[in-house]
Each structure stands twice: as C-alpha cells, then as structure tokens.
Amino acid sequence: MRMKRFNTSLKNTGVLFYLVLLSPGIMAETLNVQYDRGGILSLEPRVGLQAKACHSKADPMNIRVRFGPMLIGSDINVTIAINGNDYNKNYALFSSLPAVKNNAGMDLDFLVPFNVSIKGNASGTEGHYVTNAEIPKKVTYGDVVCFARNYNNIGTGRTDTQSSGGYLPILTTKMGGGNYDAFLPRRENLGACSDREDNQSEDYYWPDYHKRAKAFQDSREDGFLFKHKFYRSKKITEGTPSTTKLIFSDFSSSVSNEIHDGDFVYRFPLGSGHAAMNLSGGDFLLSLNNRNISSMTLTVSESGASEVWTWKAAVNDGNNLNLTRSLALGVTALASDNSDPYAKNLFYAKNDFYKGTLAGKGALNQAYTDYINNTVPLSLPQDSAGDINLVNTDNLIFTIGQKPNTQGYGSMTFSAYGQPLKFGPLLVGSKEVASAMQMRNACY
Known part of the structure; x- marks a missing residue:
C-alpha cells in the first residue's frame, strides 16, 4: 500500500468523524472508501464518537528533559520557555451552573486552562573556589639587651665598651655568643629593660656587640641608647603566597510540582554555578494541562555562546510547530538507544537530532515503510525534520x-524524540468501517 497524506477539514479538532459521518460523500472522499449511498456510517452517527484517531489539543502532554553525564563550566545555563493558551473542548461534565445558550465557549466548564507542572532533580559534584590569603614573612626579635645611665664601666677597669659609649649592656637572657659573653646577665638587672620602647625592627637588631645596631648608629637623639630595647637574636617564619583551589563537593537539586500558568521561562537547577561541575545526571518532567502550544524554546548556553531550538505554530496549521535552530556550541546528535522503538526496529536510515515523530522523511528507511504498510500504520515522518505535530x-x-572524555566546543550532544502513535481500524461491532491506514491518514 502506497503511503499518502490526506488533508481534512477536521484537522484542527483532531479526528472526530461525527460531522463527516452525516455526509457519506465527504466520508468517501476523505477516507477513500467507496460509498454510493448512505450505509452503516450515516445510519450510525454514534460511530463518530469512537473515531478519535489522534490527540486533541485539549489533551495533556508530557515533556521530559533528561541530562546525561557532563563535565561542564560554571556558566552552564539550560532554559525552556513555553507559550501556551487555554483551550475550549466540546464536552464537559454537567454542573448546576447554566451554560450560555449556543455559546459553549463562554462556559468555563468547557475550558481547559494551560498550565505546566514541573518536577525532577539533578545531581553530581560541583566546584567551589577556596582562596587562602597570603601569609607574609614574619621576623620576631628576641634576647633583649638595653642600657642604663647608671650602669657603665666607671670603676670597672673595662675598656671593651666603646660600642655603647662606655655603658655596659644589660642582658636579659643567658644567650651566649655575639661578643656578649664578657657581659654576664646580673640577677638585679634582668627586669631593667621592661620599660624600654619595643621596636620589632631590623634597625634594632644588635647581634654583635662590636657592630652597633643601625638605629643607634644613625641616631642623633640625646639619650637614645637608654630609651629602646635592642635584640641579640631573631626568628624568621617564612610566609606563604595567596592560593586559590578548586574544591568539589556533592550537590543535589530538585523541584516538586512547581506550577506555571501561561507563558513562562524555566531554568533547570544544574548546581549553583560557582565553578566547574561534574553532572551525574538529571531528569525533569514538565506536565502540560493541555497541548495548545503556540511556541516553545529550548536554550543551552555555555561560555557566552548559546544553542537555541525554537518551535512556533505554523501559520496555516496550528497543530504543527515549525523548528528553527541557531548554532553556536557545535552540538552533535545523540545516538539512539533501544528505549526508542524506531531504533529498536532499525527504522532510522541515519543518526539525527530528531527521532520518533520528529524524524524527517529522509531519516527513515525501507524497514519503516514496510512496517507501516504491512504491519501497523504509525505516525508519519515530518516534511521538515524537527517539526512537532x-x-x-x-x-x-x-x-x-x-x-565521553571531551570538553568544550563540539562536546555536547542532543536529541529530540516524539513518541509515535500506532493506528487500528474503526470497528462497529465486528464490521470494519475504516481501515487502520485510513484512520492514520485522516489525522493528517
């Protein structure tokens, strides 16, 4: 059987055959069934209620967004924007509130509001930059020595005190060396330096008695020698430079039944965005209350560049969303797996971004054609790959x-999959009044 598309005036309301069933001529033309006069279809208009072959835009729809393992930069940003509208269906539960006569669209019972519920989670490890401040080099001076006017060499017979102008050094510790060995600390002098000014400076470092400290050497101040502490030793503690390290810690972010009405933009919570991230995976489910979508945009941004998929309702067919795509990240097509029945049945002629009902004609092979002709009719491929019916x-x-084992431009992968429908015949009792292929074709 040769695959063929059929156009029908019922396209915008799904395939409800109720109206056409009242006219056998229209039915024969639309479904290619040869009826010369009214038969069972016109005699049984209730058959139309059984003839829904595809979704109505009043039906709910799920959009699942999955993330595989990725090692990515800090500025990864994935958003989805959906613009949708309320939808009027043609039946509702009867309530005590009266409807406006002949204007069911004004009765809120017939209104299916557009809203989206989001739930899901993502997990992995993310990096945080930790900075350790610089620790400067530190020099600590000790073993204090000082001088007093009343502690000099007068009457001692000493002639080795020229470096301090004849004044004997007062040693506060028993540290030897530095030509101070001749000047032993005296018990009564050990506290004599406590009231001197303390200057932790190299200029007051006086390790060798016979080589004056610079501060004393340079000073012209009267009594300078008796006002300050000097030091015979120093301790150097080496500093450390400022360091910044990237430290990874586990993260898990989730959302549970977050509701959005009308138009919205949702950013998937893929970590805090502080630094690099090793994403283990993520899975988010967007549950649409109806499928009356006017536009949808999926944006993947990293390092200032964005890859964008935008679907907009076709001007001449509101059931179709036409795709436009902007390229910036070098995203490549994700390989199919056996969760896709088209892949499991080897229907794809090539690997492409768009799979299932989003696959273009050139992406499906003879195995698909043979299957729909000889086994079960399935959803038809799109004229343009990526469009959504x-x-x-x-x-x-x-x-x-x-x-795997890639980063940067060209490392990311993507696929968009539409779950296909299969079609069966329309039966009245045990009598087939429309074939499975006719039911499928009428949806288009």
Whole structure:
C-alpha cells in the first residue's frame, strides 16, 4: 500500500468523524472508501464518537528533559520557555451552573486552562573556589639587651665598651655568643629593660656587640641608647603566597510540582554555578494541562555562546510547530538507544537530532515503510525534520549530554524524540468501517 497524506477539514479538532459521518460523500472522499449511498456510517452517527484517531489539543502532554553525564563550566545555563493558551473542548461534565445558550465557549466548564507542572532533580559534584590569603614573612626579635645611665664601666677597669659609649649592656637572657659573653646577665638587672620602647625592627637588631645596631648608629637623639630595647637574636617564619583551589563537593537539586500558568521561562537547577561541575545526571518532567502550544524554546548556553531550538505554530496549521535552530556550541546528535522503538526496529536510515515523530522523511528507511504498510500504520515522518505535530505525538523527550572524555566546543550532544502513535481500524461491532491506514491518514 502506497503511503499518502490526506488533508481534512477536521484537522484542527483532531479526528472526530461525527460531522463527516452525516455526509457519506465527504466520508468517501476523505477516507477513500467507496460509498454510493448512505450505509452503516450515516445510519450510525454514534460511530463518530469512537473515531478519535489522534490527540486533541485539549489533551495533556508530557515533556521530559533528561541530562546525561557532563563535565561542564560554571556558566552552564539550560532554559525552556513555553507559550501556551487555554483551550475550549466540546464536552464537559454537567454542573448546576447554566451554560450560555449556543455559546459553549463562554462556559468555563468547557475550558481547559494551560498550565505546566514541573518536577525532577539533578545531581553530581560541583566546584567551589577556596582562596587562602597570603601569609607574609614574619621576623620576631628576641634576647633583649638595653642600657642604663647608671650602669657603665666607671670603676670597672673595662675598656671593651666603646660600642655603647662606655655603658655596659644589660642582658636579659643567658644567650651566649655575639661578643656578649664578657657581659654576664646580673640577677638585679634582668627586669631593667621592661620599660624600654619595643621596636620589632631590623634597625634594632644588635647581634654583635662590636657592630652597633643601625638605629643607634644613625641616631642623633640625646639619650637614645637608654630609651629602646635592642635584640641579640631573631626568628624568621617564612610566609606563604595567596592560593586559590578548586574544591568539589556533592550537590543535589530538585523541584516538586512547581506550577506555571501561561507563558513562562524555566531554568533547570544544574548546581549553583560557582565553578566547574561534574553532572551525574538529571531528569525533569514538565506536565502540560493541555497541548495548545503556540511556541516553545529550548536554550543551552555555555561560555557566552548559546544553542537555541525554537518551535512556533505554523501559520496555516496550528497543530504543527515549525523548528528553527541557531548554532553556536557545535552540538552533535545523540545516538539512539533501544528505549526508542524506531531504533529498536532499525527504522532510522541515519543518526539525527530528531527521532520518533520528529524524524524527517529522509531519516527513515525501507524497514519503516514496510512496517507501516504491512504491519501497523504509525505516525508519519515530518516534511521538515524537527517539526512537532501536537496531535500525532504522544509525549516529547529532550536529552542533553556530552560525548565521553571531551570538553568544550563540539562536546555536547542532543536529541529530540516524539513518541509515535500506532493506528487500528474503526470497528462497529465486528464490521470494519475504516481501515487502520485510513484512520492514520485522516489525522493528517
């Protein structure tokens, strides 16, 4: 059977055959069934209630966004923006409030509001920069020595006190060496230096008695020698420069049933964004109350560059969202896996970004054609790869990942998958009134 698209005036409301069933001529033209006069279809208009072959835009829809393992920079930013509208369906539970006659659209019972509930989580390890401040080099001076006017060499017969003008050094410790050995500390003098000015400075360092401290050598101040402490030893503690380290710690971020009404932009919580991140994985579910989407944008940004997928409702067909894409990160197509029934049945002629109902005609092979002709009709491929048919796609899955052992430009991967529908015949009792292929084609 040759695959063919059919256009029908019922396209914008899903495939509810109720109206066409009242006109056998229209039914015959639309479904390619040869009826010359009214038959079972026109005699049984209730058959139309059974003939829903695809989704209505009043139906809920799930959009799943998955993240694979990635080692990425601090400024990774993934957002999804969805613009949607409330939708009027043509049936509702009867309530005590009266509807406006012949204007069901004004009765709130018929209104399916647009809102999105989000839940999910992401986990991994993320880096934090920890800076240790510089510790400067420190010199500590000790073994104090000082001088007093009343402690000199008069009457001692000593002639070795020229460096201090004839005044004997008062030693506060028993440290030897430095030509101070001849000047032993005296018990009555050990506290004599406590009231002297303390200057922890190299200028007051006087390790060798016969080589004056610089401060004393340079000073012209009267009594300078008797006002200050001098030092015979020093201790040097080496400093350390300022250091910054990248330290990783575990993170887990989650959201539970966060509700958004109307238009919104949602940033997926992939860590705090302080530094590099090693993402173990993430899985988020966006549950749409209806599928009356006017536009949707998925943006992946890193290091000031963004890869953007934008879907907008087609001008001539509100059931289709047409894709435009901007390239900046060198994102490549993620390989298929067996969770995709098209991949499991080897339907893909090549690996592409867009899979399932988002696959373009050129992405599917003869195995797909043989299957829909000989086994079960499935959703048709898109004329343009990546476009989304809202009524013939069950749910959407976006997967963002990274090729193993790669980073930077060209390392990220992406796939967009639409869950396909399969179609069966329309039966009245045991009688087939429309084939599975006709039901599928009527959705388009």
